[in-house]
Amino acid sequence: EAGVAQSPRYKIIEKRQSVAFWCNPISGHATLYWYQQILGQGPKLLIQFQNNGVVDDSQLPKDRFSAERLKGVDSTLKIQPAKLEDSAVYLCASSLRGDEAFFGQGTRLTVV
């Protein structure tokens, strides 16, 4: 069974630029999550999708972050404009029934 795929693995951008991350979940997994993990901290949920509907986006900074999951499969997370404090690893995860989550390798973003 293929795991959660994320791209790119690494990204360096200047502040105020925009960036997008892509995630392909495990086939058949209805629930998709985007987490932000700052160095030395645990993952923090940004947004959770159930199929193509948003279940929880309470911690998503909506003035600069957006996410979509078209057709209930792949998802993209965008940041525009980026700030220095957005430097982190962005993790995508998926689960079959909203229980056990399987994570991708993450995208390491550095904002300079």
Next chain:
Amino acid sequence: QKEVEQDPGPLSVPEGAIVSLNCTYSNSAFQYFMWYRQYSRKGPELLMYTYSSGNKEDGRFTAQVDKSSKYISLFIRDSQPSDSATYLCAMRDTGGFKTIFGAGTRLFVKA
């Protein structure tokens, strides 16, 4: 006060030692408890998944939940250098969908 507290370590032990990793939490509604292992520059990998109080064993790993004390533990027997990683506890309540993670404990097992 954070909902989930976890000592960041680092914790350094010799090969073969028994390792004890712990988390405390404040939300009594948490019912599902998980332990993830995260190697450097990798995503978290689910190790153990338990519901409510009690023990669960899987090979060298034992997860323990004490809801009365709001305290969970992960024990690793016969620790190996390959166990060197960051261990994250996580928990979720029955009604919500959000999983809350601890900050993670860095473990080093020396050969």
